[in-house]
Every structure is written in C-alpha cells, then in structure tokens.
Amino acid sequence: MKFIPVTTFGPRYPLDDLIRPYLPRLVDTVMVSYPYALQMTPEKRPPLALMVDSGGFVSRRSDARLIPMQDRAAIQVGSELLTPD
Numbered sequence: 001m002k003f004i005p006v007t008t009f010g011p012r013y014p015l016d017d018l019i020r021p022y023l024p025r026l027v028d029t030v031m032v033s034y035p036y037a038l039q040m041t042p043e044k045r046p047p048l049a050l051m052v053d054s055g056g057f058v059s060r061r062s063d064a065r066l067i068p069m070q071d072r073a074a075i076q077v078g079s080e081l082l083t084p085d
Contacts, residue, residue, distance in 0.1 A: 003026075004027065004051065006031045009044055020044070023048060027071070028045055028048055029049040030048050032051070033057060058077050063078065064077045
C-alpha cells in the first residue's frame with residue numbers, strides 16, 4: 001500500500017505551504033486537484049511525481065453553480081468551468 005498525500009496550491013490553505021517542503025522526505029508522489037494545479041507556480045511545485053484529479057470537490061463551495069449539460073453537468077466557480085470532458 002502506498003500513501004499519496006493531497007496538497008493544494010494557492011492561498012486558501014496556508015498550512016499546505018508549510019508542509020509541502022517536507023513531503024519529499026516521506027513520499028514520492030502527491031495528488032492535487034485540477035483547480036489547484038492551475039495555481040501552481042514553478043517554485044511551489046514539489047520535486048515529486050504529480051497526480052491531478054478532476055477537482056469535482058469544488059462543487060461543495062458556496063460560490064459553485066451546477067450547469068446542466070444534456071446528460072451530464074458542469075461546475076462553475078467564478079470564471080472557471082469544470083466539465084466532464
């Protein structure tokens with residue numbers, strides 16, 4: 001079994017900024033959600049393998065809107081539109 005921590009990039013969770021420098025000592029891979037991957041800067045990207053998930057968790061934010069699309073839906077947060085495609 002392999003432990004893969006989830007981290008964020010951006011100002012919403014500052015604790016991640018404190019922990020991220022230590023991750024290479026513990027793991028060789030981290031996961032980040034797509035909306036946070038967009039916020040990554042080269043200096044903040046850890047020297048690890050990076051897995052990117054869909055970012056569907058943003059649907060839980062208070063400013064998220066569900067946009068119906070025929071047989072599926074998209075999630076809009078601000079100007080970002082997260083679609084199944």
